[in-house]
Amino acid sequence: MPDDALVEIKDLRVHYRTTQGDVPAVDGVDLTVRRGEILGIAGESGSGKSTLAVALLRLLRAPGYVAGGSIDFHPSGQPSVDLLAMDERRLRSLRWRSLSYLPQGSMNSMNPVMRVGEQFRDVILEHAPERRNQLATMVPRLLRQVGLDEGVVRMYPHELSGGMKQRVLMAMSIALEPDLVVADEPTTALDVTIQRVILQSLGDLRDEFGVTLVVISHDMGVHAQLVDRVAVMYEGKVVEVGDVRQVFKQPRHPYTRSLIESIPRIGEAPWRDEKRSPVA
Amino acid sequence: MTAVATPERASGRGLRAWLGAHPLAGYAIRRFGLYLLELWGAVTVAFFFFRMIPGDPIQTFIQTLQQNYVYNAQASAEVIARYRQEFGLDGNLFSQYLHYMYKVLVQQDLGPSLLNYPTPAQDVIMRAMPWTMGLLGIAAVLAWILGLLAGALAGWRRGKFGADLVTNLSIALSHVPYYFLALILTFVFAYQLNWLPARSAYDARLQPGFSLEFIASLLRYGLLPGLSIVVIGVFSWLLSTRMLMVPVLGEDYLTYAQAKGLRPRRILTRYALRNCYLPQVTAFGISLGFIFNGNVLVEQLFSYPGLGATLVQAIGILDFNTIMGITNLAIFSVLTANLILDLLLPLLDPRVKYWR
Numbered sequence: 001m002p003d004d005a006l007v008e009i010k011d012l013r014v015h016y017r018t019t020q021g022d023v024p025a026v027d028g029v030d031l032t033v034r035r036g037e038i039l040g041i042a043g044e045s046g047s048g049k050s051t052l053a054v055a056l057l058r059l060l061r062a063p064g065y066v067a068g069g070s071i072d073f074h075p076s077g078q079p080s081v082d083l084l085a086m087d088e089r090r091l092r093s094l095r096w097r098s099l100s101y102l103p104q105g106s107m108n109s110m111n112p113v114m115r116v117g118e119q120f121r122d123v124i125l126e127h128a129p130e131r132r133n134q135l136a137t138m139v140p141r142l143l144r145q146v147g148l149d150e151g152v153v154r155m156y157p158h159e160l161s162g163g164m165k166q167r168v169l170m171a172m173s174i175a176l177e178p179d180l181v182v183a184d185e186p187t188t189a190l191d192v193t194i195q196r197v198i199l200q201s202l203g204d205l206r207d208e209f210g211v212t213l214v215v216i217s218h219d220m221g222v223h224a225q226l227v228d229r230v231a232v233m234y235e236g237k238v239v240e241v242g243d244v245r246q247v248f249k250q251p252r253h254p255y256t257r258s259l260i261e262s263i264p265r266i267g268e269a270p271w272r273d274e275k276r277s278p279v280a
Numbered sequence: 281m282t283a284v285a286t287p288e289r290a291s292g293r294g295l296r297a298w299l300g301a302h303p304l305a306g307y308a309i310r311r312f313g314l315y316l317l318e319l320w321g322a323v324t325v326a327f328f329f330f331r332m333i334p335g336d337p338i339q340t341f342i343q344t345l346q347q348n349y350v351y352n353a354q355a356s357a358e359v360i361a362r363y364r365q366e367f368g369l370d371g372n373l374f375s376q377y378l379h380y381m382y383k384v385l386v387q388q389d390l391g392p393s394l395l396n397y398p399t400p401a402q403d404v405i406m407r408a409m410p411w412t413m414g415l416l417g418i419a420a421v422l423a424w425i426l427g428l429l430a431g432a433l434a435g436w437r438r439g440k441f442g443a444d445l446v447t448n449l450s451i452a453l454s455h456v457p458y459y460f461l462a463l464i465l466t467f468v469f470a471y472q473l474n475w476l477p478a479r480s481a482y483d484a485r486l487q488p489g490f491s492l493e494f495i496a497s498l499l500r501y502g503l504l505p506g507l508s509i510v511v512i513g514v515f516s517w518l519l520s521t522r523m524l525m526v527p528v529l530g531e532d533y534l535t536y537a538q539a540k541g542l543r544p545r546r547i548l549t550r551y552a553l554r555n556c557y558l559p560q561v562t563a564f565g566i567s568l569g570f571i572f573n574g575n576v577l578v579e580q581l582f583s584y585p586g587l588g589a590t591l592v593q594a595i596g597i598l599d600f601n602t603i604m605g606i607t608n609l610a611i612f613s614v615l616t617a618n619l620i621l622d623l624l625l626p627l628l629d630p631r632v633k634y635w636r
Contacts, residue, residue, distance in 0.1 A: 059535055062439075095541025109536040111551050113630060122550070123540040156630045 005074060006180055006212050007033040007056070012069035014048070014055045017062075025051040025064070027236030033180070035076075038206055038213040040227030040244065042220060042259060048236040053184050053216050057101050058083055058091055073099065075179045097127045100178035105166025106189035110157035116168055117153035120175060127176055142171040146201050163194035167201070174205055181205070182214045187222055199226050220263050224248060232256045308623060315619045322611040327377055330603055337598035338363050341394055366392060367601065380604070390608075394599035395590070401601040404590065405609065409572075411481055412579070412586030415502055416571040419509040424564045426510070427517020432553045434518060435525025447522060454515035459577040462508035466581070469504060477501050479583040505582040509575060517560070524556035531555070558629050565621040569614030572606075 014026040026048045033039050043049045054060050056071060071083040075098035083091070083099075103109045110119055120139045124131055131138065140150035146167040157165065166186065173181050186202060187195040203226060205211050215227055223230045223244055230247050232240040232255065239253040251257040299306040338360055364370040368379050368391055383389045390401040430446070437443035470478035482488065483497040528534070529552060537547045576588035583589070587606055594602035626632045 057539055059539055061535075092541040092543075095539060101536070101539040103532065103536060103539075107532040109532045111533045111537070111555070113554055114550070115630075122542060122546065126540070126542050126546075158631050 004034045004036070005032050005072075006035045007031075007074070007214075008072040009033075009052075009056070010070050010072070012052070012055060012071065013067040014051050014060065014064060015067045016064050022067070024067070024236050026055065028069070029233075029236075029238050031231055031238055031241065033212060033214055034229075035179075035212055036206070036210055037229060038203075038215060038227045040223035040230040041214065041216045041233060042218065042223055042230055043233035044218060044259075047233040049216050049218075049233045050184060052233070053182050053214070056083065056214070057099065057182055058086075059101075073180075075099075093127070095127070096123055096178060097176045098179045100173045100176070100181045102169055102173040102181050102183035102186055104185040104188050105169055106162050109169060110165065112157055114156075115153070116155050116157070116160075120153075120172060123172065124175055138175075142175055143168070146171045147197070163190055163198070166190060166194070166198055170198070170201060170205070174209060174211060177209060178211065180212045180214065182216070184216045185218070186215065187217065187219065195222075202226060220259055224263075232259065311619065311622055315615060318615050319611065322615070323381075323608055324377070326607045326611065327380060327604060328373070330600060330607070331373055331376070333595075333598060335598050337394055337600065338367065338369060340597060341397070367394070369600070384608070390605040391601035393594075393602045394597055395594055395602055401599075401605045404602055405587065405605045408585060408587045408590040409609075411584060412575075412588065413571065414498075415481075415506055415579075415584060415586060416509065416575055417568075419506045420513065420564075420567060420571055422506075423510045423513025424517055424560070424567075427514040428521050428553075428557060428560055430514065431518040431521025432525055432548065432556075435522040435529065436548050436552065438522075438526060438529075447519070450515040450518045454512065454519055456512060458508050458512040458575075459581060461512055462505065462578055462581050465504050465508055476504050478504070481584050505578050505584055509578060520563070521556070521560060524559060525552060528552050528556045558625075561628060562621055562625075565617040566614065569617040570610070572610045572613040 009029055009031040012026055012029045012031075013024060015022040015024050029048075029052060031039075041049045041052065051060075051064065054064070055066060060066065066084055070085070072080055073083050073094075074080045075094065078094075078098065081090075081094070086094070110116070114122075117139055120142070121135060124135060124138070139153055143150050143152055148164060148167050148171070152160070152164065152168065160168065170186070173183075183202065187198050190198065199222065202213065202215070206213055215222065217223060227244050229242060230244045231238050232247070232253065234253075234255045240247060240251065240256050247256060248260060251260055299309075341363065342360065361370065368376055368383065370376070371379070380391075383391060390405075392398050393401040393404045396404050434443045434447050434450075438447075466478050469476045477483075477500060480501060481498065482494065482501050486494050486497055488494060533555075534547065534551055537551045542551075572587065575586075576592055578584065579586045579588035580592060587609075591603065591606045593599075594606070
């Protein structure tokens with residue numbers, strides 16, 4: 001075991017039960033997340049990257065199930081555990097304090113009938129009841145950190161824009177200084193200027209709080225801007241892992257190459273270029 | 281529906297400006313106007329509808345009087361005309377209608393009842409109302425609370441044996457008419473086992489009042505009719521709550537709540553149930569309004585002296601004043617319940633806004 005490993009995924013297999021038999025979505029993935037790094041997971045839709053994230057967070061729902069493998073988690077100051085073997089109650093005590101989740105902001109992740117402040121409050125009180133007295137200062141401070149006005153505390157989710165929602169979720173995900181934040185498509189469905197701000201703040205999270213991030217995105221541009229290392233998934237398998245610069249400079253797998261080539265560049269219109277084969 | 285007043289215009293004129301500054305008050309006034317219109321419309325339709333029933337209540341009434349008091353002579357035309365006038369049955373239909381509306385609105389008088397002449401119809405209704413409200417009101421509240429909780433659990437634990445068993449049982453039993461269940465309950469508990477009384481609202485030997493004995497008797501006599509309404513009610517509330525619950529359980533905010541590591545009970549109440557109980561509140565308000573109709577069949581079956589039984593008797597002898605009184609009460613309560621719910625909804629769900 002490398003000393004700096006926070007998460008070690010070993011031979012993870014996740015299948016979906018269908019009427020035509022089992023469909024493997026994650027097919028024997030080995031992957032290590034190092035403490036303090038930002039690891040990107042890239043791949044097209046259907047490559048299994050989101051299923052991997054959901055399995056890592058133990059949020060997999062039927063018909064999905066874990067067919068094999070282990071996910072060893074080494075939270076700081078606590079004994080190491082296999083996330084897949086833990087019982088629900090112990091897992092619950094680990095959630096948010098050590099293992100937190102940043103969903104896509106355009107999803108309906110916030111309870112529509114609770115004020116933003118209340119949604120901070122319930123997760124903080126659940127896992128850190130000793131901070132009850134600090135709540136009044138803590139939540140506005142978290143919101144300011146992601147560039148939001150503290151008045152947002154009193155707002156309902158439907159009163160926020162997509163970018164504001166994404167920032168609220170970001171502030172929430174680091175409320176209890178977790179060891180690991182799994183961000184699933186954190187910039188998808190946001191316009192490019194907001195995307196840039198979100199990427200900036202995600203980078204700041206790591207620099208200021210030492211949070212380890214796993215960032216799942218189909219967008220190679222996101223990985224190029226944000227992550228330290230990137231894992232490329234294709235048909236349920238990790239086909240390439242490495243330093244993001246290295247991967248971009250010298251992609252070893254042909255799929256990685258076509259992913260990188262699919263990033264549009266000014267002055268090049270792929271549909272006019274006869275030599276380039278279109279990427280599905 | 282909303283007219284946005286620009287600031288310059290809003291500062292200018294009296295009422296329009298005030299409404300622009302107080303959009304909620306504007307909405308409440310519009311909603312109240314609609315409510316008055318609905319009240320008038322429903323009462324008018326009911327009035328003409330009941331007058332279309334063939335038969336002459338006064339003739340029948342005179343005959344009954346003659347039989348009771350062995351008064352053999354033919355009643356004079358004046359006596360009949362006098363009664364017609366007293367019951368508001370003289371003149372053509374339209375003048376009867378104007379007369380009725382005048383009496384009800386201006387004099388707050390529903391007119392005398394035929395059922396219990398010369399007792400005013402409102403007294404007949406007021407006498408029956410506590411029985412109906414006590415029995416049906418408590419039964420409706422109980423059925424709603426139990427059904428909501430059971431339905432939430434059945435949805436929450438869907439796929440598990442117990443929850444699916446209860447759901448399937450409810451699908452079958454919610455279609456059993458409550459009077460059928462009432463008959464079975466009566467047969468088993470009153471006639472076979474002889475545990476509970478089958479009819480009336482309290483022990484006839486007791487004097488109504490606030491004695492422990494009387495209240496115990498009330499509960500004993502109310503148990504069978506109440507139970508038959510509650511049981512069937514619980515099943516249908518259970519099903520509708522479960523139906524609302526299941527799609528909410530698939531929402532992203534439930535996955536997120538789970539990722540937050542919240543207690544399952546908190547997720548169930550604050551995240552799942554909180555997002556699906558709103559239609560049930562509305563439905564409950566409407567069903568509360570219908571209580572004032574009385575539950576005709578159950579009250580008949582158990583000889584319960586409530587509004588439903590009174591309504592049936594009144595229709596039997598074409599006691600228009602009592603029929604209209606009970607109908608008006610039902611109309612008033614259904615529409616008022618709706619009005620109150622409409623005004624309360626923005627408080628229950630932050631997304632509901634009638635104004636901008």
